[in-house]
Amino acid sequence: MAEKKTEQTSAPKKGGTLKLIVIVMVLALLGAGGAYYFFVYKPQHEAAPPKEETKAAALVKPVTEEGKIGPIVELKEFIANIITTDTQHFVKASFSLELDKAATTDEVNMRMPQIRDAILLILSNKTFEEVQDVQGKNQVKAEVKSKINSFLKTGKVVNVYLTDFVVQ
Numbered sequence: 653m654a655e656k657k658t659e660q661t662s663a664p665k666k667g668g669t670l671k672l673i674v675i676v677m678v679l680a681l682l683g684a685g686g687a688y689y690f691f692v693y694k695p696q697h698e699a700a701p702p703k704e705e706t707k708a709a710a711l712v713k714p715v716t717e718e719g720k721i722g723p724i725v726e727l728k729e730f731i732a733n734i735i736t737t738d739t740q741h742f743v744k745a746s747f748s749l750e751l752d753k754a755a756t757t758d759e760v761n762m763r764m765p766q767i768r769d770a771i772l773l774i775l776s777n778k779t780f781e782e783v784q785d786v787q788g789k790n791q792v793k794a795e796v797k798s799k800i801n802s803f804l805k806t807g808k809v810v811n812v813y814l815t816d817f818v819v820q
């Protein structure tokens with residue numbers, strides 16, 4: 653009879669232990685799944701905006717303060733040979749410079765030979781592949797702006813606009 657009591661008391665303990673292990677395993681899996689969702693899955697979907705929005709944002713330039721456009725100086729067209737390995741290619745480009753203030757216009761007109769020289773050097777040091785896409789054109793604009801601003805004393809170029817750009 654003593655043996656019967658020990659068998660009966662030990663049987664419920666095994667079933668309770670098995671249930672406890674199953675419950676702990678389920679809770680662990682739910683916890684791991686929740687952690688994965690909050691730390692891995694959710695940040696990826698929030699951080700990656702749709703590609704259409706990023707392309708549009710790259711093409712839209714920020715408007716200057718208060719939406720005002722500064723004085724504009726038109727530059728005559730440039731024709732330059734570009735670096736190629738197979739055939740000869742040319743770039744024909746026209747630029748407009750937006751300046752920060754009207755007083756800078758006089759300095760830009762006075763330094764026009766220096767500005768034209770800088771732009772011709774920039775264009776002629778580009779390869780055919782570099783000037784074909786939008787990124788390459790934006791790079792040219794940034795280099796032109798930086799170079800002109802490096803020798804202006806009374807003001808600065810706020811933006812460079814391509815008014816004509818042909819690669820042949």
